[in-house]
Amino acid sequence: MPKVGMEPIRRQQLIKATMAAIDEVGLAEATVMRIARHAGVSAGIISHYFGGKDGLLEATMRQILTDLSDAVAARRHALEDDSPRAHIGAIIEGNFDRTQVTGPAAKTWLAFWASSMHKPVLQRLQYVNDRRLYANLCHQFQRVMPRAEARNAARGLAAMIDGLWLRGALAPEGLDAAEARHLAHTYLDQLLKHYGCYQDASSADVY
């Protein structure tokens, strides 16, 4: 079976298998053998392509963060409206993108989040991603309110988004994306309305 150019294929396969395994039994019991079985390959191949289990986990977290980043960027670039509300709305929508919220990605996300508390490599990835979200929100809010208030608004909305994610990952029935988006958008409207700018409520009932 050995063909050339297997590396990118196997890497993707194993990253996907990692998410599937974590979704199935959790990070603690996602052994290399279980992951390999999901991908239909042997356990040894993981060390071959990722240098070891840690390398695979890091690559998997990178993938998830990249996917999220792309989902947000795509929606922001597709905007016709350049208003702060539109940009922040796109950030919300991107964070509750179907591919991110559904299935394996959500639980893997939370698992890595908890794991990053004590693994410097993952912590760094999480930190960079987090700062980017915060900086983006802050920048948009600053277009319609003073810096100090913009910072609070950004922290509040970031917490709201993460909280909805967290609760969705833990809820037995999974995240209700429509409801989560609605709550986040309503909160955004309140934050903006409080400063009397761009106060039309047209985006409140988008979902």
Next chain:
Amino acid sequence: MPKVGMEPIRRQQLIKATMAAIDEVGLAEATVMRIARHAGVSAGIISHYFGGKDGLLEATMRQILTDLSDAVAARRHALEDDSPRAHIGAIIEGNFDRTQVTGPAAKTWLAFWASSMHKPVLQRLQYVNDRRLYANLCHQFQRVMPRAEARNAARGLAAMIDGLWLRGALAPEGLDAAEARHLAHTYLDQLLKHYGCYQDASSADVY
């Protein structure tokens, strides 16, 4: 050294040591030996008092949930004002109680949260606790707004509280409790103001 009546002392000791170990190296590397060393006892004692590692972890999560519950209950019973805003405010304050937010408890909390996704015993504990918070919030909101809106408000505030917790546990500098409480109270004010009830803003700058 063996004296009688050691059981309750050892149990508390070991639960505290578990939190310390998880705070130090994370749940994945919190071995029975490490926990025992923190408590200054041998590893075997854990199986003796808790039946095994799982029993100790369950007891530790129970302790955290009880502490949180007590912190909320204490503040609610101390209220002079019986208004919905006062009750919900007390719930917020209880959730950001110093003993909960500071040190080992916060990281242990998040570690168990992630772990509960795949451990039925912990999942059940988390679920019960979560439902109680939601039911309490819902009940208070329903005193000043229709059922459907109250549900949304409760879900939103619960997400905000959890999100602030989550971000606090992950932030290198830890949670800024004062800021978190301020954000949660401001959000609460907005939720209530939206319905024109109890609209004085006196509690917005409590902290």
Next chain:
DNA sequence: CTTTATTGATTGAACGTTCAATAAAAAAAT
């Protein structure tokens, strides 16, 4: 002398990693 409390060496299972062996594909040589 019985009960309660505790230890620490031992056991067996599970895990990640390594590596020699294998086999297909590609390249080179005939």
Next chain:
DNA sequence: ATTTTTTTATTGAACGTTCAATCAATAAAG
């Protein structure tokens, strides 16, 4: 076009480590 050689891909058994659990031994207290 066929054979030989090299490269790439993959396996799976073996190894060493780590861990939770067990239990006989020990010792203080009642």
